[in-house]
Amino acid sequence: MGLEQFKDRRVGTQNYKKLDLDHAPNCGWCQFKQVVSRTFKPELFVGLWVTFREMINALFRGQMHTTQYPLEKLPISPRYRAIHDMLRLLESGHYRCIGCGLCEKICISNCIAMETRYDENQRKEVSEYTINFGRCIFCGYCAEVCPELAIVHGQRYETASEQRASFSLFEDMLTPIDKLNLQKEYDGFGAVSPNADENIKKTPLAY
Amino acid sequence: MEATMLPEVTAGGVIIKAVLILAVISAIAGFGTYIERKVLAFMQRRLGPQHVGPYGLLQIIADGIKLFTKEDIIPQHANKLVFAVAPAITAATAFIALAAVPVFPDFTIPEWIPVLGGIFVPSIASDVNVGILFVLGMMAAGLYGPLLAGMAQANKWGILGSARTAIQFLSYEVVTGLSILAPIMMVGSLSFVDFNDGYNDNGLWLIVYQPVAFVLFLIAGYAETNRTPFDLLEHEAEIISGYVTEYSGMRWGMFFIGEYANMITIGVIASVVFLGGYNDFWIIPGWLMIIGKIAFMFFLMLWVRASWPHVRPDQLMWLCWKVLMPVAVINVVITGIVMMV
Numbered sequence: 001m002g003l004e005q006f007k008d009r010r011v012g013t014q015n016y017k018k019l020d021l022d023h024a025p026n027c028g029w030c031q032f033k034q035v036v037s038r039t040f041k042p043e044l045f046v047g048l049w050v051t052f053r054e055m056i057n058a059l060f061r062g063q064m065h066t067t068q069y070p071l072e073k074l075p076i077s078p079r080y081r082a083i084h085d086m087l088r089l090l091e092s093g094h095y096r097c098i099g100c101g102l103c104e105k106i107c108i109s110n111c112i113a114m115e116t117r118y119d120e121n122q123r124k125e126v127s128e129y130t131i132n133f134g135r136c137i138f139c140g141y142c143a144e145v146c147p148e149l150a151i152v153h154g155q156r157y158e159t160a161s162e163q164r165a166s167f168s169l170f171e172d173m174l175t176p177i178d179k180l181n182l183q184k185e186y187d188g189f190g191a192v193s194p195n196a197d198e199n200i201k202k203t204p205l206a207y
Numbered sequence: 208m209e210a211t212m213l214p215e216v217t218a219g220g221v222i223i224k225a226v227l228i229l230a231v232i233s234a235i236a237g238f239g240t241y242i243e244r245k246v247l248a249f250m251q252r253r254l255g256p257q258h259v260g261p262y263g264l265l266q267i268i269a270d271g272i273k274l275f276t277k278e279d280i281i282p283q284h285a286n287k288l289v290f291a292v293a294p295a296i297t298a299a300t301a302f303i304a305l306a307a308v309p310v311f312p313d314f315t316i317p318e319w320i321p322v323l324g325g326i327f328v329p330s331i332a333s334d335v336n337v338g339i340l341f342v343l344g345m346m347a348a349g350l351y352g353p354l355l356a357g358m359a360q361a362n363k364w365g366i367l368g369s370a371r372t373a374i375q376f377l378s379y380e381v382v383t384g385l386s387i388l389a390p391i392m393m394v395g396s397l398s399f400v401d402f403n404d405g406y407n408d409n410g411l412w413l414i415v416y417q418p419v420a421f422v423l424f425l426i427a428g429y430a431e432t433n434r435t436p437f438d439l440l441e442h443e444a445e446i447i448s449g450y451v452t453e454y455s456g457m458r459w460g461m462f463f464i465g466e467y468a469n470m471i472t473i474g475v476i477a478s479v480v481f482l483g484g485y486n487d488f489w490i491i492p493g494w495l496m497i498i499g500k501i502a503f504m505f506f507l508m509l510w511v512r513a514s515w516p517h518v519r520p521d522q523l524m525w526l527c528w529k530v531l532m533p534v535a536v537i538n539v540v541i542t543g544i545v546m547m548v
Contacts, residue, residue, distance in 0.1 A: 068254070
């Protein structure tokens with residue numbers, strides 16, 4: 001198809017393929033025939049079979065769709081931006097944050113507050129680090145700008161609590177030292193969710 | 208005849224039967240809501256009520272608590288008396304209709320049970336010899352429930368709902384009556400017990416002789432119990448909730464107890480008239496057969512609800528007067544000719 005033809009906007013003059021719609025009955029006898037054929041076509045029973053089949057599938061073939069949410073959870077995409085995690089170095093167990101302050105600088109809602117000082121080894125140490133989750137918009141800039149991959153977004157999306165402070169302290173976000181072996185790296189932008197393979201299915205045209 | 212062989216029906220037996228019916232049916236009517244939610248859920252591959260009791264079995268109690276403790280609102284401009292009475296009409300007529308319907312076969316309470324031992328409990332609370340007319344008439348009187356409820360509540364959706372009640376129930380009364388007329392002609396009696404015993408001997412269910420009447424009766428029964436292909440009285444997409452728009456709490460619940468009781472009544476009539484009633488079948492005892500048949504009829508209503516879409520009101524009227532009624536009349540005429548010849 002040439003561009004000229006494609007840009008032709010005179011709607012109605014082109015050769016459209018018309019839908020075959022002129023089957024409406026036009027006499028009493030034709031209407032009666034239509035009624036009879038529709039009455040005795042087993043279409044209604046096909047409908048009954050479809051629902052019954054789905055019931056069998058759900059009950060006996062393990063195709064129940066319901067996720068009983070608080071009891072079972074669907075895997076979440078690694079790109080999801082929930083409450084932040086502060087990661088540790090795997091070798092030493094020390095926290096990765098070097099106190100550079102980039103996250104505090106880049107935060108567009110000014111919700112990160114940190115204070116640093118030199119410790120006895122003249123290394124920078126984070127003395128205060130809080131995120132005000134009343135202000136945080138979960139934009140993810142802090143995680144993106146962090147040169148050490150120290151602050152990342154975790155997967156804790158159940159953030160209802162009595163106090164926002166329950167999530168916001170450095171120690172709360174830091175990986176517990178005894179769970180260091182369970183610490184996960186950020187998979188990177190473009191990462192697919194862990195159950196992506198299961199979610200792939202054929203387009204359901206075969207009904 | 209057999210009737211002389213049976214023990215005498217005493218007042219005690221009838222009262223026990225009435226209490227049985229009231230207790231069992233109202234329990235089942237409430238439980239039916241649970242069954243309906245569960246079956247519809249399964250057919251959509253959901254789990255349904257799940258958390259109250261094992262498998263959500265106690266959901267009905269939670270619903271009951273909710274209904275009883277809800278505020279009972281009567282709209283400002285409603286006709287208060289009629290508004291209050293209408294749900295009772297629906298529930299009462301549904302249960303009165305069950306008085307002449309045989310549920311379970313006859314039995315005698317064993318002697319070892321104190322006080323009640325030895326009392327003969329009949330299959331039917333009152334075996335009036337026009338049983339079938341009584342039941343159909345009582346279900347027709349149930350029309351006043353939705354009709355008055357819709358008109359009393361000073362709400363346009365209610366008015367529309369009651370208008371639809373009038374056309375739907377009145378029209379489908381005709382089909383119900385005509386469709387069941389052919390079996391009545393074959394059995395020659397209006398008593399449900401005669402229907403049950405009539406075809407005991409040759410063992411063939413009446414549906415074998417009257418398949419058309421059975422289908423017509425089912426369609427009309429669904430229309431009269433306001434079940435899905437024909438639930439225009441409270442079709443949410445069009446008229447909010449129709450006649451129950453302004454109802455809340457237990458008054459609303461009474462409409463639904465009435466509706467579920469009516470579903471059971473239709474199921475019992477279909478089972479007794481067309482499907483061989485509570486006769487023993489092979490090695491299966493009669494009481495189990497009737498329970499199975501009623502359960503299947505009930506399940507069929509839910510199944511249909513899960514599968515089929517609504518019809519429009521004009522399609523409903525068209526179906527009734529231009530298709531079902533002529534077919535019913537033709538069926539009656541053919542039945543008559545076959546019986547004469």
